[in-house]
Amino acid sequence: MALPAPDTLLAQAVARHQAGDPAAAIPLYRTLLSIIPEHPDGLHLLGVAMGGSGDLDGAARLIGRAVAVVPGMANAHFNLGNQLSRAWRYEEAVAAYRRLLALEPGHEAGAKMLRVAYHKAMETVWSESPLGDEDDIVIYQHNPGLGDNLLYSTLPELFAKRGKRVWISDQNRTRNPEIHDLVWGMNPYVSGVSTGPGKAGMAPLRKGFLTHSHILNWLTRIEVLHGLPPTNDLPRIYYTPKPHPTLAGRILVDLSSSTIRYPAESMRWFLRFTCERFHYDPAQLVQLRFSAKNVSEDNGGMDDIPSHTIGSIYELCDALAGARAFITVHSGANSLAAAIKGEKPEPAIHCAVDASHYNQKCYIWRNVDYTIVESTPKE
Incomplete structure (x- = not known):
């Protein structure tokens, strides 16, 4: 008996597949491939069915x-990445997704x-890969905040002094482009952005992070975990602030945060407590607002305090550099x-923090005065 035409076989197989019966579709795909062994759609869809x-x-x-037969099959690259990810072959999956995005950047x-x-490849493959003498350093971390990126800000200079070229992964996360520009773009020891495998960063995922808990400062601990001397205990930026025309000498207030939420009554108590403790004149307070929508969230704005809208992260640097104090x-x-x-x-820096984060010593700096306050439980 003559076999159906290839197009008919493919249509029948796809109909069974889309009806949720991949087991019935698989023999039809195989029959198609017995006629045309390198049929790209047959290979692709049989692979998807077998993965299921x-x-x-x-x-x-x-x-x-x-995809070897037809390299431009974008969906096939996507499904290849999915199957490789499901098989925990994350490094290969990264390559497949990158080929997809080269074909369809907006996917x-x-x-x-x-x-x-x-991220999974960084956890399971690259974090265990020893660095060779000629290896470039690609830094990656997955938390988008300003503090999250600043936690790794001393690594490029230390690596560069060892003769390494340092890059930032194109998968490194920042909440907004200005964070990348300030922390990495202005760093003279960063060569640029790389699509290569991550070879540095994500220190809390490394096996030695907890065993180095005697190094309380997380930034210093990160340096040691990367085989570097414990050199710094404060983050670094390479932007030189300019005098702010209106905020110099003032007491600046910014009680906004994107990760830890605090009750409004705790914020009012903290502000009052700090002013009384350090004899700050409330008339000198200026509350900072931010024109960008993706900077932080308010913990209870103080409507009775005059405000100034900050237009960029660089204006924030200028304001902080010339302030008398920062609450x-x-x-x-x-x-x-x-x-x-x-x-x-x-500036004198006064920071409210809940007990849990203070005791972790993450983002806790020696030149900052901390006050323990209650935080809002996560839902």
Whole structure:
């Protein structure tokens, strides 16, 4: 009996597949491939069907053959990445998703899956890979905050002094482009952005992080975990602040945060307590607001305090550098202020933090005065 035409076989197989019966579709795909062994759609869709039945390695081989025949099959690259991810072959999955995004840069699901696979590869493959003498350093961390990025800000200079070229992964996360520009773009020891495998960063995921808990400062601990001498205990920025035209000498207040939430009554108590303790004149307080929408969230704005709207992260640096004092919460602004202050007497930095984060010693800096306050439990 003559076999159906290839197009008919493919249509029948796809109909069974889309009806939720991949087991019935698989023989039809195989029959198609017996007629045309390198049929790209047959290879691709048989691979997807086999992956659904649990044969992930077989699925990856078939879809890999499909994209070898037709490299421009964007969906096949996407499904190849998915099967490789399901098989825990994350490094290969990253390569598949990158090929997809080279074909379709706006593929949102592909970009999301690339982030997931890249992070998993950093956990399971690259974090265990020893650095050779000629290896470039690619820094990656997955938390988007300003403080999260500043936690790794001393690594490029230390690596560069050892003769390494340092890059920032294109998968490194920042809440907004200004964080990348300030922390990494202005760092003279960073060569640029890389699509290469992460070879540095993500210290809390490394096996030795907890065994080095005697190094309380997380930034110093990160340096040691990367085989570097314990050199710094404050974050670094390489932007030189300019005098702010209106905020110099003032007491700045920023009680906003994106990660830790605090009750409004705790914030009012902390502000009053700090002013009384350090004899700050409330008339000198200026509350900072931010024009960008993706900077932070308010913990209860103080409507009775005059405000100034900050237009950029660089204006924030300028304001902090010239302030008499800065009253804030345990957020990225706390770390940025610590970096700007360094060894200088001003600004005095006063930070509210809950007991849990203070005891972890994460983003806790020696040039900042901390007050323990109640935080809002996560829902």
